[in-house]
Amino acid sequence: MSRQSLTKAHAKITELSWDPTFATPATRFGTDYTFEKAPKKDPLKQIMRSYFPMEEEKDNRVYGAMDGAIRGNMFRQVQQRWLEWQKLFLSIIPFPEISAARAMPMAIDAVPNPEIHNGLAVQMIDEVRHSTIQMNLKKLYMNNYIDPAGFDMTEKAFANNYAGTIGRQFGEGFITGDAITSANIYLTVVAETAFTNTLFVAMPDEAAANGDYLLPTVFHSVQSDESRHISNGYSILLMALADERNRPLLERDLRYAWWNNHCVVDAAIGTFIEYGTKDRRKDRESYAEMWRRWIYDDYYRSYLIPLEKYGLTIPHDLVEEAWKRITDKGYVHEVARFFATGWPVNYWRIDAMTDKDFEWFEHKYPGWYSKYGKWWEEYNRLAYPGRNKPIAFEEVGYQYPHRCWTCMVPALIREDMVVEKVDNQWRTYCSETCYWTDAVAFREEYQGKPPPNMGRLTGFREWETLHHGKDLADIVSDLGYVRDDGKTLVGQPHLDLDDPKKLWTLDDVRGNTFQSPNVLLNQMSDAERDAHIAAYRDGRESNQKNLHGKQFIDCFYDYHKNLSPEEVVWDYDTYTYYGSERFERDLFVDGYVDHAIFQATLLSDFYHNGFGQTDEALALVAKNPGKLTYNHAYDPRHEEAGLEQLRKDADRMNLQGVKLYTAEWHGDSRGYKLDEPWSRRYLEECIKLGIKNIHVHKGPTIRPLDRDAFDVSDVDKVATDYLDLRFVVEHVGLPRLEDFCWIATQESNVYGGLAVALPFIHTRPRYFAQIIGELLYWIGEDKILFGSDYALWTPKWLIEKFVDFQIPEDMQSEYAPITVEQKQKILGLNAAALYDIDVPADLQLAEPAGQEGVEVAAGAREPESVPS
Numbered sequence: 001m002s003r004q005s006l007t008k009a010h011a012k013i014t015e016l017s018w019d020p021t022f023a024t025p026a027t028r029f030g031t032d033y034t035f036e037k038a039p040k041k042d043p044l045k046q047i048m049r050s051y052f053p054m055e056e057e058k059d060n061r062v063y064g065a066m067d068g069a070i071r072g073n074m075f076r077q078v079q080q081r082w083l084e085w086q087k088l089f090l091s092i093i094p095f096p097e098i099s100a101a102r103a104m105p106m107a108i109d110a111v112p113n114p115e116i117h118n119g120l121a122v123q124m125i126d127e128v129r130h131s132t133i134q135m136n137l138k139k140l141y142m143n144n145y146i147d148p149a150g151f152d153m154t155e156k157a158f159a160n161n162y163a164g165t166i167g168r169q170f171g172e173g174f175i176t177g178d179a180i181t182s183a184n185i186y187l188t189v190v191a192e193t194a195f196t197n198t199l200f201v202a203m204p205d206e207a208a209a210n211g212d213y214l215l216p217t218v219f220h221s222v223q224s225d226e227s228r229h230i231s232n233g234y235s236i237l238l239m240a241l242a243d244e245r246n247r248p249l250l251e252r253d254l255r256y257a258w259w260n261n262h263c264v265v266d267a268a269i270g271t272f273i274e275y276g277t278k279d280r281r282k283d284r285e286s287y288a289e290m291w292r293r294w295i296y297d298d299y300y301r302s303y304l305i306p307l308e309k310y311g312l313t314i315p316h317d318l319v320e321e322a323w324k325r326i327t328d329k330g331y332v333h334e335v336a337r338f339f340a341t342g343w344p345v346n347y348w349r350i351d352a353m354t355d356k357d358f359e360w361f362e363h364k365y366p367g368w369y370s371k372y373g374k375w376w377e378e379y380n381r382l383a384y385p386g387r388n389k390p391i392a393f394e395e396v397g398y399q400y401p402h403r404c405w406t407c408m409v410p411a412l413i414r415e416d417m418v419v420e421k422v423d424n425q426w427r428t429y430c431s432e433t434c435y436w437t438d439a440v441a442f443r444e445e446y447q448g449k450p451p452p453n454m455g456r457l458t459g460f461r462e463w464e465t466l467h468h469g470k471d472l473a474d475i476v477s478d479l480g481y482v483r484d485d486g487k488t489l490v491g492q493p494h495l496d497l498d499d500p501k502k503l504w505t506l507d508d509v510r511g512n513t514f515q516s517p518n519v520l521l522n523q524m525s526d527a528e529r530d531a532h533i534a535a536y537r538d539g540r541e542s543n544q545k546n547l548h549g550k551q552f553i554d555c556f557y558d559y560h561k562n563l564s565p566e567e568v569v570w571d572y573d574t575y576t577y578y579g580s581e582r583f584e585r586d587l588f589v590d591g592y593v594d595h596a597i598f599q600a601t602l603l604s605d606f607y608h609n610g611f612g613q614t615d616e617a618l619a620l621v622a623k624n625p626g627k628l629t630y631n632h633a634y635d636p637r638h639e640e641a642g643l644e645q646l647r648k649d650a651d652r653m654n655l656q657g658v659k660l661y662t663a664e665w666h667g668d669s670r671g672y673k674l675d676e677p678w679s680r681r682y683l684e685e686c687i688k689l690g691i692k693n694i695h696v697h698k699g700p701t702i703r704p705l706d707r708d709a710f711d712v713s714d715v716d717k718v719a720t721d722y723l724d725l726r727f728v729v730e731h732v733g734l735p736r737l738e739d740f741c742w743i744a745t746q747e748s749n750v751y752g753g754l755a756v757a758l759p760f761i762h763t764r765p766r767y768f769a770q771i772i773g774e775l776l777y778w779i780g781e782d783k784i785l786f787g788s789d790y791a792l793w794t795p796k797w798l799i800e801k802f803v804d805f806q807i808p809e810d811m812q813s814e815y816a817p818i819t820v821e822q823k824q825k826i827l828g829l830n831a832a833a834l835y836d837i838d839v840p841a842d843l844q845l846a847e848p849a850g851q852e853g854v855e856v857a858a859g860a861r862e863p864e865s866v867p868s
Helices: 003-014 044-071 080-092 094-110 114-144 151-160 164-172 179-209 214-241 244-275 287-310 316-327 331-341 355-364 368-381 432-441 472-479 517-523 526-538 547-563 572-576 579-589 614-623 636-653 677-689 713-721 737-746 765-778 795-804 820-834
Strands: 418-422 425-429 596-599 628-631 657-660 693-697 726-730 750-753
Touching: 044 114, 044 214, 080 094, 080 114, 080 151, 080 164, 080 244, 094 114, 094 164, 094 179, 114 151, 114 214, 151 164, 164 244, 179 214, 179 244, 179 287, 214 244, 214 287, 244 287, 244 316, 244 331, 244 432, 287 316, 316 331, 331 368, 355 368, 418 432, 425 432, 425 517, 526 579, 526 614, 547 572, 579 614, 579 795, 596 614, 614 628, 628 657, 636 677, 677 713, 713 726, 713 737, 737 750, 737 765, 795 820
Parallel strands: 596 628, 657 693, 693 726, 726 750
Antiparallel strands: 418 425
């Protein structure tokens, strides 16, 4: 174009000014932000001179590379694993790009600055260009890749797929609600400035390592435009900061935008990079390492933190939490497992991780194999049809997750899930921040002021809800994820296309009914919901704070495995979390149990949510009235705060008893004694609160707890001093049985619980005969209580063996045979007496079980060192 024609064109275009003189423009896209009118500048001439020729050259290079890829036979070299994940990725990415283009008129309408208008107009052209070359890339893959199925349906599949719902809510966030919130803070200030580094730089690097040099060509071309977009966003941000009224909105929007971008982009790109690659060089960066470099250092430290000089509060806590989720909580690995679980309703194939993958993951993420390796081995074992169901319907220790209402990524870090009733329905959220976004930020009023232009999260947001109650085969068929033969699924849990017998068909998945966790949650009673949530949050290994949590549960499992009959031994995953349904079945259906005493064990130094699940336990009590009694726990090392909590717990839980773990760790303390001053304060408080039954763990050492902390000698002192209390020594002091018997025979308020002792009835019956013989001789039949220590052992086999048990004849010269009446007392009547549980008349004995009328010891005195 000549200089003269350029000048004429520019003059003609300026007649179509951003502020026309022939009409009063209407505001179409609202914002709650306030902007002063900015001075008018016009860089349009420079744009026309340089922008369009530059973009034309970049397009020529992109399409030239596409031609070169075909001529160079790239598709015989590229890794199948990588291109399969591109079916998902390239179905998603054009939508955020075109949404970004649509967002530019919103920003233009909201910001009164012609100079920025021109920059935004060019950005709109960029975004259209980006989506176009990405769609062409996808078409090229479809035409040349060995398995085009999936590429040929990406736009349709993106609209109806469970992963597409995540991408849609992400892209729709650019164009809905407040114009500045969506088009500038969410899109430009966060998505483009922070996350395009991993998207358009790190991911192309991974593509090249997998034999795909087309994606790097396309995406580097895209990234070369992002600096202009970043400049646009920063300019509008500074304009907004000029008005103090915008500050609360900016701080709100930065929190929302950062967190939603992290939830979605890290889930997607992290999975594509970590699980779509075959490049397992040890010096290759993990996604966590990329994230630290590209997002934490380059964006957070170089871009966000400097904004504090303008008085803006930066969401430091959310940045650190995002980093923690990626490095410590396994966020990306959980997402990959979720996608693989859903393979029948995928339009891409996911192969199992191999030993080489395992080695790399363990190198980059120590502990990965113990948490995820066994599941991927199960995925590989269940890869072919005919012998099993799809993995989502097999028992592999994985519960299909709840969706986050806000970001739409499932609540995969289970201990962080939030469940609240919002807008008259129960909703699940992956985090407190996503809950805040829905329930606080996107509401009719924010910080006392109405934000009329803010959006709302409404509608049928959960893919699972749309398909609740359907047969899996019908879902796949309705979605259209079937190959040309009309029966073979597009999605497969392997990459083997050569043998048709290895490919899953509609018939192979038929008969499996899909259920929406959200629908089921809203159908539950309050008690059922509480129990379900507690079970979901527990998270098995994710509940373990440290190595000691694993040591503890492993030690328990060894007791279970080594002392149980072979036919009742559980697998390890079931043992670490068995859930409320199994609990009820094992006790009340199979286990002969009429009433159970529930004992709490917290171990807060070892477990995030406690070893025992308090909320779930209370929900079970509410669900089973008259069949369960709950005993909570306390730790006197919490001192005054713990005393106040004990009072609240006693009132809320209607406590009749407590379970004490004197060997439990607390900070630097590795146990306490019952006769210590603060412990005495708590025992005295129990008397005031009417809590009479003090169950104390005094038994075998459990790794990593200390042996001496289980010693029974401290029971002697407090039993003498507090005769209003009844001390049930669980595990009868083993291996200090003799010490316990000498104490219990003198102290009328000391009882023995048979938990841990009773399973020896199977592995060492003569040893058990000695234990029960000594107890009956020393403390008598009225002070011995049955205990299964469920779920260390299930009650059914223990009860059956105890009912049939008798002291061996050659030992009866020293120990008297056990009578039926003694067994009745031990199996339940003694506990019923301690807890005032009604016993049917036909089951009562002529002489009541238990001991009553205990008095306060005359010699009991309060030590001088007891805190006042």
